[in-house]
Amino acid sequence: xxxxQYQSEKDLERIIARPTLDSNDLLPAVQEIMNKIKTxxxxxxxxxxxxxxxxxxxxxxxxxxxxEASSTVISSELKQAIELAAANIKKFHxxxxxxxxxxxVTPGVNCSQKAVAIEKVGLYVPGGTAxxxxxxxxLAIPAxxxxxxxxxxxTPPNRQGKVPEPMLYAAKVAGLKKIYCxxxxxxxxxxxxxxxxxxxxxxxxxxxxxxxxAAKQLAFLQGTAIDMPAGPSEVLVIAxxxxxxxxxxxxxxxxxxxxxxxxxxxxxxxxxxxxAINKEIExxxxxxxxxxxxxxxxxxSTTVLVSDLEEAMFISNSYAPEHLxxxxxxxxSISPKVTNAGSVFLGNLTPESAGDYASGTNHTxxxxxxxxxxxxxxxxxxxxxxxxxxxxxKGVQNIGEAVSTMALNxxxxxxxxAMLLRLNSIQNPLT
Amino acid sequence: xxxxQYQSEKDLERIIARPTLDSNDLLPAVQEIMNKIKTxxxxxxxxxxxxxxxxxxxxxxxxxxxxEASSTVISSELKQAIELAAANIKKFHxxxxxxxxxxxVTPGVNCSQKAVAIEKVGLYVPGGTAxxxxxxxxLAIPAxxxxxxxxxxxTPPNRQGKVPEPMLYAAKVAGLKKIYCxxxxxxxxxxxxxxxxxxxxxxxxxxxxxxxxAAKQLAFLQGTAIDMPAGPSEVLVIAxxxxxxxxxxxxxxxxxxxxxxxxxxxxxxxxxxxxAINKEIExxxxxxxxxxxxxxxxxxSTTVLVSDLEEAMFISNSYAPEHLxxxxxxxxSISPKVTNAGSVFLGNLTPESAGDYASGTNHTxxxxxxxxxxxxxxxxxxxxxxxxxxxxxKGVQNIGEAVSTMALNxxxxxxxxAMLLRLNSIQNPLT
Numbered sequence: 001x002x003x004x005q006y007q008s009e010k011d012l013e014r015i016i017a018r019p020t021l022d023s024n025d026l027l028p029a030v031q032e033i034m035n036k037i038k039t040x041x042x043x044x045x046x047x048x049x050x051x052x053x054x055x056x057x058x059x060x061x062x063x064x065x066x067x068e069a070s071s072t073v074i075s076s077e078l079k080q081a082i083e084l085a086a087a088n089i090k091k092f093h094x095x096x097x098x099x100x101x102x103x104x105v106t107p108g109v110n111c112s113q114k115a116v117a118i119e120k121v122g123l124y125v126p127g128g129t130a131x132x133x134x135x136x137x138x139l140a141i142p143a144x145x146x147x148x149x150x151x152x153x154x155t156p157p158n159r160q161g162k163v164p165e166p167m168l169y170a171a172k173v174a175g176l177k178k179i180y181c182x183x184x185x186x187x188x189x190x191x192x193x194x195x196x197x198x199x200x201x202x203x204x205x206x207x208x209x210x211x212x213x214a215a216k217q218l219a220f221l222q223g224t225a226i227d228m229p230a231g232p233s234e235v236l237v238i239a240x241x242x243x244x245x246x247x248x249x250x251x252x253x254x255x256x257x258x259x260x261x262x263x264x265x266x267x268x269x270x271x272x273x274x275x276a277i278n279k280e281i282e283x284x285x286x287x288x289x290x291x292x293x294x295x296x297x298x299x300x301s302t303t304v305l306v307s308d309l310e311e312a313m314f315i316s317n318s319y320a321p322e323h324l325x326x327x328x329x330x331x332x333s334i335s336p337k338v339t340n341a342g343s344v345f346l347g348n349l350t351p352e353s354a355g356d357y358a359s360g361t362n363h364t365x366x367x368x369x370x371x372x373x374x375x376x377x378x379x380x381x382x383x384x385x386x387x388x389x390x391x392x393x394k395g396v397q398n399i400g401e402a403v404s405t406m407a408l409n410x411x412x413x414x415x416x417x418a419m420l421l422r423l424n425s426i427q428n429p430l431t
Numbered sequence: 432x433x434x435x436q437y438q439s440e441k442d443l444e445r446i447i448a449r450p451t452l453d454s455n456d457l458l459p460a461v462q463e464i465m466n467k468i469k470t471x472x473x474x475x476x477x478x479x480x481x482x483x484x485x486x487x488x489x490x491x492x493x494x495x496x497x498x499e500a501s502s503t504v505i506s507s508e509l510k511q512a513i514e515l516a517a518a519n520i521k522k523f524h525x526x527x528x529x530x531x532x533x534x535x536v537t538p539g540v541n542c543s544q545k546a547v548a549i550e551k552v553g554l555y556v557p558g559g560t561a562x563x564x565x566x567x568x569x570l571a572i573p574a575x576x577x578x579x580x581x582x583x584x585x586t587p588p589n590r591q592g593k594v595p596e597p598m599l600y601a602a603k604v605a606g607l608k609k610i611y612c613x614x615x616x617x618x619x620x621x622x623x624x625x626x627x628x629x630x631x632x633x634x635x636x637x638x639x640x641x642x643x644x645a646a647k648q649l650a651f652l653q654g655t656a657i658d659m660p661a662g663p664s665e666v667l668v669i670a671x672x673x674x675x676x677x678x679x680x681x682x683x684x685x686x687x688x689x690x691x692x693x694x695x696x697x698x699x700x701x702x703x704x705x706x707a708i709n710k711e712i713e714x715x716x717x718x719x720x721x722x723x724x725x726x727x728x729x730x731x732s733t734t735v736l737v738s739d740l741e742e743a744m745f746i747s748n749s750y751a752p753e754h755l756x757x758x759x760x761x762x763x764s765i766s767p768k769v770t771n772a773g774s775v776f777l778g779n780l781t782p783e784s785a786g787d788y789a790s791g792t793n794h795t796x797x798x799x800x801x802x803x804x805x806x807x808x809x810x811x812x813x814x815x816x817x818x819x820x821x822x823x824x825k826g827v828q829n830i831g832e833a834v835s836t837m838a839l840n841x842x843x844x845x846x847x848x849a850m851l852l853r854l855n856s857i858q859n860p861l862t
Contacts, residue, residue, distance in 0.1 A: 101526055103526045217651075247852055372633040376818060389792055391778070406516060410562065
């Protein structure tokens with residue numbers, strides 16, 4: 001890990017830099033994939049799956065009995081863990097369900113704002129060396145809670161040409177019915193345009209590699225909503241003399257094992273703690289199955305020595321991490337000052353992996369500084385807010401003149417007329 | 432207006448079609464503008480303003496005394512109207528301010544969700560034949576209420592090379608301080624990359640022409656958040672035998688006068704009402720200053736005869752209008768069934784122009800079917816929601832095993848370790 005002793009804002013640039021990742025270079029190649037799916041639908045989908053995944057799925061669509069059968073294949077320990085996680089995710093997300101807001105803005109002018117589920121959403125969960133069933137829970141549970149009518153899940157086939165059972169089980173627990181065994185840019189294209197088998201959706205969500213990201217960007221240019229731009233996963237840990245070095249090291253490594261491009265930042269108030277943490281990293285790294293990946297990731301990572309927790313928080317807000325761990329007993333002194341982060345983990349007993357799986361918060365979070373302007377997936381992600389207004393005679397009298405004055409000053413006579421006709425009808429009810 | 436007697440879902444396609452508008456064709460030209468601003472900053476901004484707006488602004492940045500002086504120039508009638516509108520917009524938007532949500536998901540696992548203002552936002556208000564000061568209010572008031580620290584407004588110079596006073600006055604009432612006299616794709620580029628004068632922002636909002644839309648799309652590909660895709664304005668009016676034909680005609684015309692590409696849809700349960708409304712349109716159109724524009728817009732517009740209000744609502748939800756007016760005394764029978772719309776106007780006394788200016792709702796709304804997945808501008812637009820979790824010993828005991836089981840099944844050993852170390856430290860406090 002590179003070491004920086006923070007001295008002034010000049011150092012910030014080096015700390016917050018992410019590896020340049022320009023998925024825009026991929027846009028032409030991905031556009032070609034999108035066009036193929038748009039033109040040839042399922043046939044192109046099968047052809048591209050054979051080409052990119054090296055396997056021919058028996059069927060794009062997973063049958064209901066396959067979903068049901070998943071529960072007979074996986075261990076009861078894993079089933080219980082998935083069920084516990086699902087229950088916690090449900091509890092935290094259902095509490096977010098927005099209530100309809102009603103305001104009498106001025107007498108006779110009644111306005112309201114109502115959240116309504118997006119009708120058709122497409123969830124994407126990437127493949128990988130192991131089945132990412134936790135991402136199925138994180139996307140599917142709030143979609144079902146929000147009341148989305150059509151929820152489509154696409155995920156690529158594994159080496160055996162199928163969707164792994166733990167993912168099907170997570171989908172079953174979440175209440176999904178439409179699961180398709182396709183991945184990559186071709187899956188995003190299918191949900192953008194629709195094919196004979198896969199429905200066109202209104203919004204596409206979920207993580208993915210650079211091809212998936214590029215495809216989501218192109219989908220957005222087509223008018224399909226997407227959740228957020230995606231980049232490599234990242235964590236920033238704030239540590240001080242009250243931190244447990246073994247825990248901090250384990251948290252840094254749990255991020256580093258994700259991929260060689262993972263970003264790991266340690267911001268610490270104490271050099272002796274930094275030494276203790278580094279020693280723990282060395283020891284814990286030795287026995288990790290993904291040691292090579294984690295070692296690579298750590299090479300791109302940074303340790304920053306700061307003078308106090310305030311300075312640490314300033315750096316964190318500038319970095320805008322996907323995950324922020326405040327591994328200090330004094331977390332309450334700075335946690336109210338978090339302005340840019342996806343999800344925050346407070347104190348020594350709250351590892352990022354808690355939120356990755358089972359604390360109830362979502363793990364689909366903004367990366368690469370997107371936390372400055374984007375939220376992680378939450379109930380809002382699956383809803384839009386519609387405003388309503390209903391005006392009475394009294395209300396027309398209260399705002400009618402202001403409306404017509406403003407309309408006339410914007411040279412929109414018909415806008416003024418629409419209000420003036422109502423105003424006149426009230427003032428002269430006999431005409 | 433084309434006339435369709437609705438018979439089956441086969442007719443939907445013709446009704447919901449928008450004029451094809453592919454701003455993607457403009458992307459290369461707009462990319463060039465973006466690159467110029469990125470490379471040459473203010474110099475390019477001045478050069479492009481001269482080229483596209485045909486005027487050389489005395490200064491890009493509007494000075495504080497110019498903003499203050501606006502109040503001495505405009506009529507007290509307009510000032511009062513702007514102040515009344517601003518008060519209503521403030522009241523409705525401040526009621527939307529999200530509260531922090533705190534949930535003990537399971538004993539010892541405390542999760543919360545907190546809305547935090549986006550630090551830097553860029554507002555764009557297009558030019559036009561007349562100053563669109565209402566759009567300044569609609570974008571600036573919620574940005575200020577949300578607590579955004581840096582709020583930048585860009586708007587093009589008028590023919591006199593300056594920002595019209597009513598816009599400055601609206602900005603003053605809303606509490607804006609940073610106003611820049613630049614427009615078009617070059618203004619979006621300036622807010623995306625920053626120049627010597629104009630700050631780089633985290634999110635760009637506001638309406639604009641196809642060049643502005645294309646520039647916002649390119650900004651999005653750069654990682655800058657945007658509000659929503661923009662297209663021509665549109666209204667769908669549902670009418671029945673209880674509607675007032677003069678009011679309906681006025682509402683349709685107020686949309687038609689926006690531009691030749693405006694979309695106007697009338698969905699009515701009664702042929703005699705359609706005749707009465709058409710007669711009113713003819714009469715009212717005659718005396719409109721923007722008669723030519725409105726006449727053109729009406730040519731692309733559609734009247735649909737339906738059998739009842741239920742069918743009308745089905746068509747409206749399929750069309751997903753930016754503005755929906757339910758011009759019926761029976762609006763309550765169908766308004767709960769609205770699933771896709773930007774803003775909804777209920778009853779005979781609630782014209783769209785009320786919401787355009789002063790009812791308190793926002794008029795920056797999703798067009799071109801984006802209402803299926805996007806909200807209009809609201810307080811959420813200026814905030815992101817950050818999740819927090821804090822876990823106690825009890826919490827680690829409650830979810831620790833589930834987390835490690837899931838992590839191991841996703842082959843992420845370090846994720847499991849991070850939780851197991853905590854679990855062990857609690858179970859064996861002496862080690």
